[in-house]
Amino acid sequence: MYLTHFRINTPRHGAxxxxxxxxxxxxxxxxxxxxxxxxxxxRPRILWRLDHNARADVHAYIVSPDRPDLTHLVEQAGWPSLAEPGNPGWETLHYRPFLGRLAKGDRWAFRLTANPVHSIRRKDGEPTKRTAHVSPRHQLGWLLERQTRHGFMLLPGVVPDAQDPLERYAAIVHGRRDLSFRKRPDDPAPGTGPKGKGRRSGPVSLVTAVFSGRLEVTDPDALRNALTQGIGRGKAYGCGLLTLAPES
Incomplete structure (x- = not known):
């Protein structure tokens, strides 16, 4: 397994x-x-995430079973003139040594971009419909429902006995994005492409949220699986990648 980091040169047209x-x-x-x-x-599972730290400060992270070659991304959305043999424009690290060191009771800072959804039924007898959680409180509740199966628990916050989970846990929910895009944005118009007579892919709507805070490892194997296979839905669209860092 590999963990790759790539900083995006946001002013460039390709980026x-x-x-x-x-x-x-x-x-x-x-x-x-x-x-x-x-x-x-x-295909093997490949996870990716874009961290929008500021308007002009965007970083991409990729977790993959094979080592990637990001030359095309450097040429289109990086700093190709600065690339050299020892510094190609991205950084890839072996991930398995870190994964193997995870132990029960470890505490880490974490970050996750996810697509928090739930299934609802508006009327009796109707099929359920997948609907996005849109408030930070419900989005955090979505993560709390999944923490046990993924091998971690969120650490207590500044008011550990508070009724509001946003105060009870050491986690914040931010960076909500309401995305709408074509599944295949470069498809030809109906009837104009070699395979596209009368066919056009429909729009995709996605609500994402960023979770960051502190957690404790409860099941290292389950957490290793979450780190390499992702959490929740929307993995093809930049959701599900959980990363850990030492507590500051």
Whole structure:
């Protein structure tokens, strides 16, 4: 397993083009792995996340079973003139040594971008409909419902006995984004492409939220699985990648 970090040169036209659609960035990430099977059902899990720390400070993280080659991303959305043999424009580290050191009781700072959703039924007898959580309180509740199965628990916050989970736990929910894009943004118009007579992919709507805070490891194996396989839905569109860092 590998963990890759790439800083995006946001003023460049190519960077703005890729950042305009999660589908475009997803395709660019997949292009980093030569020989990847075209069938999504047999591809290995590749997770990615974009951290928008500021308008002009955006970083990409990728977790993958194989080492990626991001040369095309450097040329389109990085600093190609600064690339050299020892510094190609991105950083890739072996991930398994870190994963193997995880132990019960460890405490870490964490960050996760996720697509918090739940299923509702508006009327008796109707099929359930997947609906996004939109408030920070409900989004945090979504994560709390999943912490045990993923091998961690959120640490207490400044008011550990508070009724409000946003005060009870050492976690914040921020960076909500309401995304709408075409699943295949470069599809030809109906009837104009070699495969596209009368066909056009529908729009995709996605609500994402960023979770950050502090957690404790309760089940190292389950947490290792979460770190490499992701949490929740929307993994193709930059959701699900959990990363850990030493507590500050």
């Amino acid at each position: 703005r083009f890729l950042l305009s659609s999660p589908q475009r960035w997803h395709a660019a990430v997949l292009a980093s792995f030569p020989g990847l099977p075209p069938d999504p059902g047999v």
